[in-house]
Amino acid sequence: MPQISLIYPLYEHSEACLCHSPAFRRINTVMTEEAAKAPPITTATVSAALSDASSPHTENPTPSAPLKAFTNVRIFDGVSDALREGLQVIVEGNKIKAIEPEGTPLPAGIDVIDGAGGVLMPGLIDAHWHAIMARPSMMTAMTADFSYIQALAIAEAKATVLRGFTTVRDMGGPVFGLKRAIDERITAGPRIYPSGAFISQTGGHGDFRLLHEVPRAPGDSL
Template identity: 65%
Template sequence: MSHMSLIQFPCTHSDLCLCHSPAFVRINTVFSQKAAQSAPITRATVAAAVPAPTAQKRNATDNAARTMAFVNISVFDGVSDTLRDGLRVLVEGNRIKSVEPVETPLPPDVELIDGDGGTLMPGLIDAHWHAIMARPSMMTAMTADFNYIQALAIAEADATLMRGFTTVRDMGGPVFGLKRAIDEQVANGPRIFPSGAFITQTGGHGDFRLIGELPHTPSDPLSYAERVGMTAIADGVDQVLLRAREQLMRGASQLKYMAGGGVASMYDSISVTEGSVPEIQAAVIAAENWGTYVTVHAYTARAVTMAINGGVKCIEHGQLVDEQTVQLMAEKGIWWSLQPFLDDEDAVPMASPASRAKQLEMVAGTDNAYMLAKKYNIKTAWGTDTLFDAKLATRQGAQLAKLTRWYSPVEVLKMATSVNAELCALSGPRNPYPGKLGVIENDALADLILVDGNPLDDVQLIAQPERAFRLIMKDGQIFKNTLENSHKG
């Protein structure tokens, strides 16, 4: 069959179809003439037409194909209570090929990475991160050109990875493009489990409109925050279904719903319950039809109970719940994504006295929340929820280390590795990174940190990534390496 016959295949569309327009006819004629003059398509012509990979892409490919063996190390595997010695960890491509005794014969041409007696551990996971909102101030986020906000997010993603956080569960914001750029190795950053725009009611925690923009009618344009994909305002079951399905269509690995008042929001107190059981059920149905789940922003017992009755699988925050609500969480097997919010140097700066008062009300419940989570053995994840403060973002590891107020160092490290990974995996078929995260075991994804020292003895090492993290690997690729001893075996 000739090129001409391929392009001029008879059209059976109606006369109103674009195929019959003069412009299409002219374009088709030009393409047909060019095709007729071209050489036949063969394997050789395809190979000649495809450009050679750039140096950057070639290096990434070579790196992904390497076989590396970490030696002279102790291993924290993400699940054990102690370090494991006498082991060697082989990485092939983007997977851990084996965790084996050091005396096991090595295959040829393996690159040996001498860990100099350090501790090899899984990459860290932040279960409540906002890649778009972590670095800009609130005023910048609201007023700057959004291309600038995205540029800040790209820079922050690179910094996040250099702090040893190889995975983040993004709890709201337009990160689909950033995630794709990282996955395609256009930019450096962690794996991102995106929620997309968080779903909120009118006047809820995610409604950033000004009073002067009300009343809103169906014919009015969307607000700025809605247009850029930060938030999705939805009132009623039908609107919730629509906005939930839009986020899933864009690639959300889980959905985020605002079920209660917030600290930084302008209109709602923390005591406000937002949404309704039918609306939350609508989001849950949309998520479960795609094989994933809904998590909710909520602080109070009433908001958390309503969300559980709506079928959600995870609670974000929850500092003001009561014991009866935590018992319900335990009964239903609900995850609790808690943050160590205290009135200290890591408190998110507030823009108004009203928000500051709400912040103090919320942090007063933090100790009780952790006590109840431990008492009822709730599956507890950790995240920072850093917002609008570039300096605070740099303290990601320090905020993790702060968990020793309630947990032992090994419990802290488990939470930020294997436990958080288990929560990420709750997205099921919507998991963008199939494979085991947060552990060092055979066939797990090769996200690794080599620590100069023993973080089980000195958990503050994770708060000093510039000094303490000698090597950072994500997906089998090395992004930081200050070791001097690497050679072929």
């Protein structure tokens, strides 16, 4: 039968799902009561909301994203065989706005980054990555305190983005907390697409049980 990696916490209770807990039932009751107090949603309410959403709000315009200019760089565009020189790249927010001849006048107040002749290139994507297991040995991953494993994952995430990988597909492991911390800019790291728990056959690539650990009987709790 498929095995879950041992780096996940194992629950002995039959009702591990929080939706069965008294606390969740209490929260659901309170939210249901609050929802009942709200005015009913009518066609007129929806039409008014759509009208407000589509009308321009000139009194509160959306602030423009900050501009950055990368100068003195050699550009690898992912298509050409040779690096392109004599160009500068304008970035608005997290998107490339323009690639123009170097020396083109820049807007006032723009943040200019001198590349010192280095290579500027699109972010790399690693389609098979494990944030939790990239740095520790297998034995360390199975036996060390999880807070230590998480600290290693944070350090590896920073090192990964500094190597040029701006997006990774995490193929297995409890990485949702790290993804959230990166998304909320608490720590530095690549954009993570997490898979979650491993799925593996007994004795397979994701079965991390030791030799003295025997399979449990079918139907038993984990």
